[in-house]
Amino acid sequence: MPSTAQAGRHEPAPPKHRPDVIRVRGARTHNLASVDVDLPRDRLVVITGPSGSGKSSLAFDTIFAEGRRRYVESLSVAARSLLDRLPRPDVDLVDGLSPCIALEQNAAGRTPRSTLGTLTEVYDFLRLLFARLGTVIDPATGRRAGRTTREEIAEAVLALPEGTRLSVVAPVVEDAVGDHADLLADLLRRGFVRVALDGVVTDLSNAPKLTGDEPHTVEVYVDRLVVRPGIETRLREAIATAAELGHGTVRIVPLEGAERTFREHYTVGTGGHRIDEVSPSLLSFNHPAGACPACGGLGKRPSVLAERIVPDPTRTLEGGALLPHTPHLRRSLARRIDKLVRGLAIPTNVPFQDLPAEARIALLEGTGPGEGVRFAGLLAEVRERLERAREATDDGDDLSAELELLAEDETCPTCRGTRLRPEALCVRLEGRTIADVAAMTVTEIVAFLEGLALPDGQAEVATAVVEPALARLRFLDEIGLSYLTLDRPATTLSGGEFQRARLATQVGAGLVGVTYVLDEPSIGLHPQDTARLLGVLERLRDLGNTVIVVEHDVDTIRAADFVVDMGPKAGREGGRVLATGTVEDLCATEASVTGTYLSGRTPLPAKPGRRHGTTRLVLEGATGHNLANVTLSVPLGTLTCVTGVSGSGKSSLVVDTLLRAVARELTGASKDPLPYRRLRGTAHLEKVVHVDQSPIGRSPRSTPATYTGVFTELRNLFAGLPTARMRGFSPAHFSYNTGAGRCETCAGEGVRRFAMQFLPDVAIPCPSCGGARYGPDVLDIHFRGRNIAEILAMTVDEAAEFFVAQPKIRRPLAVLRDVGLGYLTLGQSATTLSGGEAQRMKLAKELARPAAGPCLYVLDEPTTGLHVADIVVLLGVLDRLVEAGHTVLVIEHDPVVLRHADHIVDLGPGAGPEGGRIVVCGTPEEVAAHPESHTGRHLAPWLEL
Ligand SMILES: [Zn+2]
Numbered sequence: 001m002p003s004t005a006q007a008g009r010h011e012p013a014p015p016k017h018r019p020d021v022i023r024v025r026g027a028r029t030h031n032l033a034s035v036d037v038d039l040p041r042d043r044l045v046v047i048t049g050p051s052g053s054g055k056s057s058l059a060f061d062t063i064f065a066e067g068r069r070r071y072v073e074s075l076s077v078a079a080r081s082l083l084d085r086l087p088r089p090d091v092d093l094v095d096g097l098s099p100c101i102a103l104e105q106n107a108a109g110r111t112p113r114s115t116l117g118t119l120t121e122v123y124d125f126l127r128l129l130f131a132r133l134g135t136v137i138d139p140a141t142g143r144r145a146g147r148t149t150r151e152e153i154a155e156a157v158l159a160l161p162e163g164t165r166l167s168v169v170a171p172v173v174e175d176a177v178g179d180h181a182d183l184l185a186d187l188l189r190r191g192f193v194r195v196a197l198d199g200v201v202t203d204l205s206n207a208p209k210l211t212g213d214e215p216h217t218v219e220v221y222v223d224r225l226v227v228r229p230g231i232e233t234r235l236r237e238a239i240a241t242a243a244e245l246g247h248g249t250v251r252i253v254p255l256e257g258a259e260r261t262f263r264e265h266y267t268v269g270t271g272g273h274r275i276d277e278v279s280p281s282l283l284s285f286n287h288p289a290g291a292c293p294a295c296g297g298l299g300k301r302p303s304v305l306a307e308r309i310v311p312d313p314t315r316t317l318e319g320g321a322l323l324p325h326t327p328h329l330r331r332s333l334a335r336r337i338d339k340l341v342r343g344l345a346i347p348t349n350v351p352f353q354d355l356p357a358e359a360r361i362a363l364l365e366g367t368g369p370g371e372g373v374r375f376a377g378l379l380a381e382v383r384e385r386l387e388r389a390r391e392a393t394d395d396g397d398d399l400s401a402e403l404e405l406l407a408e409d410e411t412c413p414t415c416r417g418t419r420l421r422p423e424a425l426c427v428r429l430e431g432r433t434i435a436d437v438a439a440m441t442v443t444e445i446v447a448f449l450e451g452l453a454l455p456d457g458q459a460e461v462a463t464a465v466v467e468p469a470l471a472r473l474r475f476l477d478e479i480g481l482s483y484l485t486l487d488r489p490a491t492t493l494s495g496g497e498f499q500r501a502r503l504a505t506q507v508g509a510g511l512v513g514v515t516y517v518l519d520e521p522s523i524g525l526h527p528q529d530t531a532r533l534l535g536v537l538e539r540l541r542d543l544g545n546t547v548i549v550v551e552h553d554v555d556t557i558r559a560a561d562f563v564v565d566m567g568p569k570a571g572r573e574g575g576r577v578l579a580t581g582t583v584e585d586l587c588a589t590e591a592s593v594t595g596t597y598l599s600g601r602t603p604l605p606a607k608p609g610r611r612h613g614t615t616r617l618v619l620e621g622a623t624g625h626n627l628a629n630v631t632l633s634v635p636l637g638t639l640t641c642v643t644g645v646s647g648s649g650k651s652s653l654v655v656d657t658l659l660r661a662v663a664r665e666l667t668g669a670s671k672d673p674l675p676y677r678r679l680r681g682t683a684h685l686e687k688v689v690h691v692d693q694s695p696i697g698r699s700p701r702s703t704p705a706t707y708t709g710v711f712t713e714l715r716n717l718f719a720g721l722p723t724a725r726m727r728g729f730s731p732a733h734f735s736y737n738t739g740a741g742r743c744e745t746c747a748g749e750g751v752r753r754f755a756m757q758f759l760p761d762v763a764i765p766c767p768s769c770g771g772a773r774y775g776p777d778v779l780d781i782h783f784r785g786r787n788i789a790e791i792l793a794m795t796v797d798e799a800a801e802f803f804v805a806q807p808k809i810r811r812p813l814a815v816l817r818d819v820g821l822g823y824l825t826l827g828q829s830a831t832t833l834s835g836g837e838a839q840r841m842k843l844a845k846e847l848a849r850p851a852a853g854p855c856l857y858v859l860d861e862p863t864t865g866l867h868v869a870d871i872v873v874l875l876g877v878l879d880r881l882v883e884a885g886h887t888v889l890v891i892e893h894d895p896v897v898l899r900h901a902d903h904i905v906d907l908g909p910g911a912g913p914e915g916g917r918i919v920v921c922g923t924p925e926e927v928a929a930h931p932e933s934h935t936g937r938h939l940a941p942w943l944e945l
């Protein structure tokens, strides 16, 4: 019983009971088969198992979702009203849970506006630092720009000899055209008596009229004073009034002697830019106060290139000189181009280069006012459409992909890529702008901050700003990201780099007693880097946190304190806990799939007889980014892997140079490759395909069904059913994207969205259709007992079976199953797919319509998100492509893939300036035998298996 008698005493609170496990009972979210499991707290826990076995359902959709619900419960009443509608994890009990933070890999939070600096908050600390300690340097003079506070103005007046007579004056209008009659009338009403009009002091009540078409100056005499003790209050009031009227400028005009002008703000540059205050927002490119006005703080803007619109000027207009590689765009512009060509009588049978200059200018740059036909020019048309496409949030379609091909981003000429307005760049610290510091690597910034000489009395800046920034930077260094610069756009970070940067932010924040849930943090990491990552996870644990990791990486599994092995397969054949405990426990458990591979009970697929290829694709002298004059030779008709630690230059070499160079030679359409000297061997190739990990759709409306084209077939099938024909339904009725068939309430989205404080938006099922996306009329129509919504809720595996007699539907689904995606549902939003799943979707699309001639397939880290069991399936798919005569070039670290490769190119040895060379290339055995190759060292034990 609480008693009031104890109120005044401070007794230590009894130690709270801290459970030592997170207990989960009866978890049935998605495919989980009523899972019961106890996870030890304050430990590193790994949840593993094949794709689709239910790992994420347990870690994210049950444990994290429950943690989030409890967080929402602690929020405002308004937020709690949402609680009942938040997706409730289907679970009987979760207890022992501490506050949860999820670190996922997906694109949320990666906008063109975020950089490594904003992501890790280091840039925010830098803004505070520059705002507190920076000085404003006027670039026009190179000298310190000054300003005076109101208090300093008062002190300057009080320092004048006693008895000095003076006026406090506010310049209200400075050289502005107009008669300013309203202003003067207003001043009179407010009780001011005297003004100076163009320098002539006069009584406000009978001031002469000013001419309306000339510039004038108006100064108001706010007060007249004699310096003596006791005037302080009146003086301060007068200065405040003058500062308000004069927009920060105050003049002190003594009866005798020179007048003095004081400014509350800095004035810098020849344009008279003013800085009211050096605030952190002035230094933010994501705030209107700081963003470069020309590019809105993005640092770059698209520049459309005439040579991409007319790549071959020897062609005629009727021979396809204009936009030959962008057919969708050409079609959408055809009518307007035709009108222009006919209107100006431009000959269509003359090579473009021989057309009269006016005709070429009209086509590219547009017509002038007197030319009869109005046309903005292809350059402007393309630029405008491109900007619109980039702002759109829905799917990037074929047209927007074409538009991107015609442009290169150029550095914004106004801010030179710094993203900041000129005023912000006037703030310097030890001679550097904040943009200078953001352009440094992590290593360099650590040195800069450590060497910073803090002025006296600023000790708290060190603890409040410098130390937290350094903590985050040192972690970035520790997990192998020291080569990144703070201004690196978040959109160009790999999934793994992104997640590790967020991890550094969390460790730097030093929270205790949190449950962290991570999604495959080892993705994209060379084994060398994984070891360092594990060090950081262990540190997070040792601070007193629970770290739950969904992971396939063998090194991470071995490092875990506790492993949960899920399976045995995907979807309905998964969702069970097969084994828990240490790695040894797993190996000793017959039923554990992971255990069978780790213990060697299930052998890895046999190493293929190495294919050598008879011809080669050779890229000579690549020098982009950190590449040190690299010559890359790829044997055609093989599986070749490019390896190396993060930052060693793999993507620069394979994607940014080789891929673009080959695409340009084969199709003419490509972004500019990074510099290289020569490319040989493309004559043996017909096509090049980049199977990357970018999302297959930006909109929640794209799904595996829309992407594979199965949705079109389904709609035709339903529209052909007798009931549908009777009601006059067309295939469009069965689309939830447009048309009359979709649910009106949610416009076919199936969900309503709510914005949350501190959390991503929450979506709840639509109250009208319950998530089905369709109106009742459409849901009434059944094929073999299922309506369209029920079919979209099927997994790929189920649907392939259900439509066994409909080959046009079954075939694309069978290919999805072949690449290990049988567990996805047909209507699953593409935004929920991981990068690895998106990549395998693209791979399936390629397999479904194989290229006729020999093709080069380039894949980035295709094992992302794959369990060993899944990798074995993927290798079968890649082998099928090679056996069909194609070449597969893979950026990869996974030892199971490497031991299977025909040829390995190992880049490095280190990251950034320490990388960019080929350490060794050859068969897996040759790489393993090389003494300097980090990859070789990690690969060697796997070759014994
Ligand atoms: Zn700019």
Ligand SMILES: [Zn+2]
Residues within 6 Å of the ligand: 743, 744, 745, 746, 747, 748, 749, 750, 751, 766, 767, 768, 769, 770, 771, 772, 773, 774
């Ligand atoms: Zn609805």
